[in-house]
Amino acid sequence: MVSLKSLFLAIASVASVYAAPAEGVELVARADTGPVGYFSYWWTDGTANATYTSGAGGGYTITWSNNTGQFIGGKGWNPGTSTRVINYSGLYKPDGNSYLSVYGWTRNPLIEYYIVESYGPYNPSSAGTNKGSVNCNGASYDILQATRVNQPSIEGTKTFLQFWSVRNPKKTPGGSISGTITLSCHFNAWRSLGMLTGSSHAYQIVATGGSGPSGTSTITIA
Numbered sequence: 001m002v003s004l005k006s007l008f009l010a011i012a013s014v015a016s017v018y019a020a021p022a023e024g025v026e027l028v029a030r031a032d033t034g035p036v037g038y039f040s041y042w043w044t045d046g047t048a049n050a051t052y053t054s055g056a057g058g059g060y061t062i063t064w065s066n067n068t069g070q071f072i073g074g075k076g077w078n079p080g081t082s083t084r085v086i087n088y089s090g091l092y093k094p095d096g097n098s099y100l101s102v103y104g105w106t107r108n109p110l111i112e113y114y115i116v117e118s119y120g121p122y123n124p125s126s127a128g129t130n131k132g133s134v135n136c137n138g139a140s141y142d143i144l145q146a147t148r149v150n151q152p153s154i155e156g157t158k159t160f161l162q163f164w165s166v167r168n169p170k171k172t173p174g175g176s177i178s179g180t181i182t183l184s185c186h187f188n189a190w191r192s193l194g195m196l197t198g199s200s201h202a203y204q205i206v207a208t209g210g211s212g213p214s215g216t217s218t219i220t221i222a
């Protein structure tokens, strides 16, 4: 029989796997918003000169300068869903390569997905294969799929598919930005193209990622 103590340790170690290399899960009940918490995620490749600051509620700020490494971070939920309607707003001012997107994972099968709202000079889905397009929240999104071979994942180094929806045209970077993302619109479009996400969700965030030399992104989600 599994003792309560070993069960607790198993849960705790799973939680630390989810959290690493993230900054950690933030679950804070607030009197004004009810028991709503946000998951906070931060990753760099070890060389990125970037700073993640977790703000109140669904807010965060990432700043980077003289940067040559890669980073991604943001706030969201753990686990994610395929039906959430996400609002985001803030200031997105990247200099060079960067993207602002919903970013998440499913398991069984392991899928990494991005719904990209804005990006710098380089479209981060460029390595993908075009599968079609869909209209969501009043805009057109290109749909792409890519295969990642022996790459880092939430299950260690694995080979897995990436699904992409990329707003076309992108929201203009360099200043104020806001939007609404109805996830079911994207997940349904992917499914209709044979792009099947997994049976369970891992984390799901509104992420700022980048590899460009400098920038700042201050985003609040709801």
Ligand SMILES: *[C@@H]1O[C@H](CO)[C@@H](O)[C@H](O)[C@H]1NC(C)=O
Pocket (backbone or CB within 6 Å): 066
């Ligand atoms: C930028 O990075 C380079 C290489 O790491 C370093 O030599 C240089 O001093 C840095 N510049 C600033 C302003 O920090």
Ligand SMILES: *[C@@H]1O[C@H](CO)[C@@H](O)[C@H](O)[C@H]1NC(C)=O
Pocket (backbone or CB within 6 Å): 049, 050, 063, 064, 065, 066, 067
């Ligand atoms: C890293 O960024 C900070 C400010 O964000 C800057 O002062 C510092 O020079 C940078 N470090 C390197 C090694 O470039």
Ligand SMILES: *[C@@H]1O[C@H](CO)[C@@H](O)[C@H](O)[C@H]1NC(C)=O
Pocket (backbone or CB within 6 Å): 086, 087, 180, 222
């Ligand atoms: C998201 O924004 C829409 C309007 O664009 C609003 O109706 C909805 O209540 C907002 N949802 C949240 C969770 O703030």
